[in-house]
Amino acid sequence: MTTQLDSEKPASSRFTEFFRPPKGTLGVDFAASLVVFLVALPLCVGVAVASGVPAELGIVTGIVGGIVVGLLPGSTMQVSGPAAGLTVVVADAVDQHGLATLGIIVLGAGLLQILLGLSRLGTWFRAISPSVVQGMLAGIGLVLILGQIYPVGGLPQPDTTGEKFSGIPDLLVQTFTSAAGLSGLALAALTLALMGAWKKAPAKWRVVPGALVAVTAASAVAAFTAAPVSKVEVGSLLAAINPPSAGAWGDFFAPAVLGSILTFALIASAESLFSAAAVDRMHDRPKTQYNKELVAQGAGNSVCGMLGALPMTAVIVRSSANVQAGARTKASRVLHGVWLLLFVIALPGVLGFLPEAVLGALLIQAGWKLLELRNAVELIKSNRGEAFVLILTTTMIVATDLLIGTLTGLAVAVVKTAIEMSRLSVASEHEDERVRVELGGNATFLRLPRLLDHLENVPAGKDVHVDMTEVRHLDQACHQAVEDWAAQQRRSDCNVEVAMPAGSR
DSSP states (O other): OOOOOGGGSOHHHHHHHHHSOOTTOHHHHHHHHHHHHHHHHHHHHHHHHHHTSOHHHHHHHHHHHHHHHHHSSSOSSOOEEOOGGGHHHHHHHHHHHOHHHHHHHHHHHHHHHHHHHHTTOGGGGGGSOHHHHHHHHHHHHHHHHHHHHHHHHTSOOOSSHHHHHHTHHHHHHHHHHSHHHHHHHHHHHHHHHHHHHHTTSOTTGGGSOHHHHHHHHHHHHHHHHTOOOOBOOOOOHHHHOOOOOHHHHTTTTOHHHHHHHHHHHHHHHHHHHHHHHHHHTTOOSOOOOHHHHHHHHHHHHHHHHHHTOOOOEEOHHHHHHHHHTTOOSTHHHHHHHHHHHHHHHHOGGGGGGOBHHHHHHHHHHHHHHHHOHHHHHHHHHHOHHHHHHHHHHHHHHHHSOHHHHHHHHHHHHHHHHHHHHTOEEEEEEEOSSEEEEEEEEEEOGGGHHHHHHHHHTSOTTSEEEEEEEEEEEEOHHHHHHHHHHHHHHHHTTOOEEEEOOTTOO
């Protein structure tokens, strides 16, 4: 007897199955959707605020991620929405091009993701060096933390990383000498403490997400004490929707906008597919089909772009909450989008009670998780080369921007791999009138100087046998260099024998 996997069923069958789910799954999926909704709501708002856009746009992206992407094939357990990892690039894009152009950039990124998925390039994202990915996430985490300490202290977030560093002395003064700063610091500390303590609560309590408990409690304290802190401003969802204008369409092919589109597409795709690899290890349901998931993410971002909303990715926090809550089908992630939509229609005023300092603390914790310091320390102990790539990527992201930092890390990782793959062993055995030189490994141009140094140190006037039969790979540069050296020795009346690897000319 064989069981047909969800990924092998036709689209019509999967679509029908959503409305008529397998027996026994509706209840657990319904409960899981509520848990995911409660996790997603404050994160949608917090990511939007941190990105410098209206809070409603973060909720729009969460709704699209739940309903649109949730219905499409690709992944079963992943949940999509606005991600903390994209706040840096979104804020930079809005600062450079304006909010009116954000929709164009997100739409372009979505279309590029669809093209990548249809071209079956989704699986190639798994080939990116883990140290580059970890460095990218750590860099995003540092920049995110650096930006969110300002709302906690009662100051607006500076535009550039340099200004964030240089503004720290003024931030410290503001935080510890003003009522707004002290109140924000106390609320942020309360939020972080509650989230940490909730992990040790009884299991039956932890059905309610710790982030929700912390945000609700801290917001209640702020309201009860009339704390002098800034609150989130939330307006009409329909009024916040900002479709690309005619003028914005004219900027679509501008080099700077195209660069932002490429950055959004690559980062969102990488984050989504790396999240898929992590989430797939958490459950026994059908695994992610990477190319279809990339098309689904692209479709979601295309819709978000047409609405002028934030870009989306698959988000590991919501996805893991979905798995841990016992979800069995896609219904849970679709329903979480429905709950987001119903909430902003029925209770939009509730979000206006959220202090920005509390959301800042929520994102500081998200940034701290992105750092993954324990993994970084283990990598430094076990593989210094990979650790160097991680630290370089992180440093370059903080010092420049996300695209330059990530590309730098990728370039260094490729060079490092090329060097490691070009390991060449050279050994010599000297006899009375004969020298035997044995080579092994990979003889590429990167090891050519070492190879030539060794050959040139062979004593003159002796017969030489160069044994290269154990060389796994011999490129043209090394092949030609050995032949030229042998020819030169023969002109000096030396007998030189060269045994080439099998298959070489």
